[in-house]
Amino acid sequence: ETGVTQSPTHLIKTRGQQVTLRCSSQSGHNTVSWYQQALGQGPQFIFQYYREEENGRGNFPPRFSGLQFPNYSSELNVNALELDDSALYLCASSWGHDLGNSPLHFGNGTRLTVT
């Protein structure tokens, strides 16, 4: 059983550019969630995708967008990058959108640096 995999592991971008981060969900999981973890902070929920639709969204502007594909993998896109977007971006997968009874398992993350 493969776990959650994310790519790339590190990325450096310039302010104003656009970036796409990728996530492959754990085998058997149909839901993907994205979190942003700034330095010294806990992860902050960005959004969740369930059956290729956005199922919930945190307090992030519209320039943060996502996609989920039929094989349940997902992309996180960020447009017009700002310096404050520098963070570790974590992807997690689960079976079903309700997290009440099963824990999230995270990938290793993508470290994004915006200069």
Place this chain on the structure above:
Amino acid sequence: EDKVVQSPLSLVVHEGDTVTLNCSYEVTNFRSLLWYKQEKKAPTFLFMLTSSGIEKKSGRLSSILDKKELSSILNITATQTGDSAIYLCAVNSGGSNYKLTFGKGTLLTVNP
């Protein structure tokens, strides 16, 4: 809005010491509380506590949920240098069952 507060924010101990990490929460319709360990990148799952499972133990680690006090503790006995990490507490609530709300974490450093 759900809120999770962890204390202390950082802690330095010697190998062999016992530590207690704290987590308090304010959420609407509490469903579960989770503890994660984060060393370099991915948070790794430790425990999940719910109304039907308020105490969990695995080796030297144990955790208790106090629903009356809206809090949880994570205990680590006989600490080892490999326990050095950030410990994250998160909650899931019925108001937004699709997400976890995390605290800022406790940075634990275990010195030899």
